[in-house]
Amino acid sequence: MEIRASYVLVGVFTLMAVVGALAFILWTAGRGGGVNLVQYDINFTGHVSGLSVANDVLFNGVKVGTVKAITISPTDPGRVKVRIEIAADTPVREDSMASLEARGITGVTVVQISGGTATSPLLKPHDGEDVAVIPAQLSRLEALFAGLPAVVSDGRELIQRIAGMADDENRRALAQTLQSLDMLTARLAARADAMDRIIGNLDVTTRRLANASAGLENATGDMRDYLRTDLRDSTRAVGDMARRMDGLVARAEPGVAKFSGEGLEDMRRLLAEARQLVATLDRLAHKVESDPRRFLFGNPVPEYDAR
Numbered sequence: 412m413e414i415r416a417s418y419v420l421v422g423v424f425t426l427m428a429v430v431g432a433l434a435f436i437l438w439t440a441g442r443g444g445g446v447n448l449v450q451y452d453i454n455f456t457g458h459v460s461g462l463s464v465a466n467d468v469l470f471n472g473v474k475v476g477t478v479k480a481i482t483i484s485p486t487d488p489g490r491v492k493v494r495i496e497i498a499a500d501t502p503v504r505e506d507s508m509a510s511l512e513a514r515g516i517t518g519v520t521v522v523q524i525s526g527g528t529a530t531s532p533l534l535k536p537h538d539g540e541d542v543a544v545i546p547a548q549l550s551r552l553e554a555l556f557a558g559l560p561a562v563v564s565d566g567r568e569l570i571q572r573i574a575g576m577a578d579d580e581n582r583r584a585l586a587q588t589l590q591s592l593d594m595l596t597a598r599l600a601a602r603a604d605a606m607d608r609i610i611g612n613l614d615v616t617t618r619r620l621a622n623a624s625a626g627l628e629n630a631t632g633d634m635r636d637y638l639r640t641d642l643r644d645s646t647r648a649v650g651d652m653a654r655r656m657d658g659l660v661a662r663a664e665p666g667v668a669k670f671s672g673e674g675l676e677d678m679r680r681l682l683a684e685a686r687q688l689v690a691t692l693d694r695l696a697h698k699v700e701s702d703p704r705r706f707l708f709g710n711p712v713p714e715y716d717a718r
Contacts, residue, residue, distance in 0.1 A: 447499035461520030
C-alpha cells in the first residue's frame with residue numbers, strides 16, 4: 412500500500428506540474444495578445460536561405476516581431492514574398508529598408524529593418540495593398556557575393572595579361588635589359604676610382620660654396636649695419652642741410668623781393684644814364700680824332716693886319 416501511495420503522489424505531482432506549465436504558457440500568450448501588432452510585406456529577390464517562419468525581425472538590431480509567412484511570387488519565380496508581424500509602435504518609415512542578415516555561425520537568418528530618417532513619414536499601405544510593403548535591399552554578404560563574378564572576371568583578365576607579358580619576345584627583352592644592367596654595373600665598378608674623385612671634387616666644391624655663402628652672409632650683415640647706421644646718419648645730415656637751405660631762402664626772400672621792385676627800377680635808370688654817357692664819350696672821342704688841336708686850343712682867331 413505504501414508503494415501504491417508513493418506512485419499516486421508522484422502522479423499527482425506530475426499532473427500538477429503539467430497543469431502549471433500549461434497555465435504559464437496560456438498566461439504568457441494572454442500577455443502577448445495584449446500587444447498591438449501590424450503586418451508588412453517584403454519582396455526579396457534571390458534566395459532566402461536560412462530564413463524560416465517564426466524567425467526574428469529586428470529593427471536597428473532590436474527584436475520587434477517575427478516572420479509569419481514565406482511564399483514564392485506566382486508571377487516572378489525569382490522573387491520571394493516574406494510577411495512579417497511586428498509591434499505597431501515600430502517607426503517604420505518610407506525610406507526604411509529591409510535586408511537578410513545571418514546571425515552567428517548557425518546559419519539562422521533574420522530580417523533586419525533600417526530606421527530611416529526622422530523627417531520621412533511613416534510607411535502606409537498604398538491603394539490596392541492590404542499591407543504596406545517595405546523595400547528590400549541586398550545584405551552586406553549578398554552584396555559581396557553579387558560582386559564576386561566581376562572580381563573573378565577582372566582577376567581572369569589580369570592573369571591573361573600577365574601571361575601575355577611572359578611570351579618569348581618579352582622574355583628576350585627582359586634578358587637584354589638584365590644584360591645591359593650587368594654591363595652598366597661592370598663599367599661603374601671599373602670606374603670606381605674616377606667616381607671617388609668626382610665625389611671628392613663635389614665635396615670640395617660644396618665646402619667652397621658653403622664658405623662663399625658664409626662670406627656673402629657676412630657682407631649682407633655689414634650692408635645691413637651700414638644701412639642701419641651710416642645711411643641713417645647721412646640721411647639725417649642731408650635733412651639738416653635741406654632745413655638750412657630753407658632758412659637761407661627764407662631770410663633772403665625779403666631782399667630779393669625788394670630788389671625785384673625798387674632795385675630793378677634803379678638799375679634800369681642807371682643803365683639809361685650809362686648809355687647816354689657812352690654816347691657822349693663817343694662823340695667826344697670822334698672830335699678828338701678829327702681835330703685834336705681845335706679840341707685843345709679852340710677855334711683860331713684871325714690875325715689883324717695894320718697895313
